[in-house]
Amino acid sequence: QKEVEQDPGPLSVPEGAIVSLNCTYSNSAFQYFMWYRQYSRKGPELLMYTYSSGNKEDGRFTAQVDKSSKYISLFIRDSQPSDSATYLCAMRSTNAGKSTFGDGTTLTVKP
Amino acid sequence: DVKVTQSSRYLVKRTGEKVFLECVQDMDHENMFWYRQDPGLGLRLIYFSYDVKMKEKGDIPEGYSVSREKKERFSLILESASTNQTSMYLCASSQKWVPVAGNTIYFGEGSWLTVV
Numbered sequence: 367q368k369e370v371e372q373d374p375g376p377l378s379v380p381e382g383a384i385v386s387l388n389c390t391y392s393n394s395a396f397q398y399f400m401w402y403r404q405y406s407r408k409g410p411e412l413l414m415y416t417y418s419s420g421n422k423e424d425g426r427f428t429a430q431v432d433k434s435s436k437y438i439s440l441f442i443r444d445s446q447p448s449d450s451a452t453y454l455c456a457m458r459s460t461n462a463g464k465s466t467f468g469d470g471t472t473l474t475v476k477p
Numbered sequence: 478d479v480k481v482t483q484s485s486r487y488l489v490k491r492t493g494e495k496v497f498l499e500c501v502q503d504m505d506h507e508n509m510f511w512y513r514q515d516p517g518l519g520l521r522l523i524y525f526s527y528d529v530k531m532k533e534k535g536d537i538p539e540g541y542s543v544s545r546e547k548k549e550r551f552s553l554i555l556e557s558a559s560t561n562q563t564s565m566y567l568c569a570s571s572q573k574w575v576p577v578a579g580n581t582i583y584f585g586e587g588s589w590l591t592v593v
Binding site for chain 2: 402408410411415454464467
């Protein structure tokens with residue numbers, strides 16, 4: 367079983383919808399949680415990161431971490447066609463030099 | 478802004494050829510990584526390096542080697558390319574662990590390798 371499981375998608379929503387992207391994990395040592403966005407034929411770029419449990423908001427994006435359930439989510443409000451991309455969750459423990467990634471969820475926002 | 482530059486975006490190589498993928502970062506990061514990304518398999522770590530001349534195997538090191546002679550440069554080497562190494566290769570870098578910043582990873586644009 368993988369350490370990080372991500373909802374596989376693909377996901378297709380109309381413009382303006384609220385999108386929820388989710389990952390679960392099994393390693394209780396994970397403390398840092400990241401979301402990356404990857405446009406087609408480009409490298410991933412960091413969207414948000416959070417430390418430990420709680421919520422973090424940045425514009426239309428909200429990252430949520432529930433360590434008790436080993437579950438993280440990324441919410442996108444008022445989704446736009448420009449949000450169409452693959453979203454990767456990633457996480458790492460405090461002292462680890464490397465992160466563990468989910469497989470990614472491909473999102474399409476239709477005008 | 479952090480910049481991770483992969484010298485080759487698109488390559489076509491023949492089976493058995495030796496292939497070098499070069500990566501340079503300009504932020505004095507200690508850690509550097511090579512991943513490959515395949516549909517349905519996500520990002521898989523090949524090798525990483527946390528210091529000059531240091532390297533550690535990732536999840537799928539077979540068929541690959543790496544070289545880090547300078548802090549800013551991390552090379553991935555395919556000694557004898559095979560068709561199952563056709564993939565997108567991503568280089569990345571990060572600082573050594575920094576508690577507040579979370580030590581996020583910065584990726585290059587990717588190198589698309591086709592082995593025929």
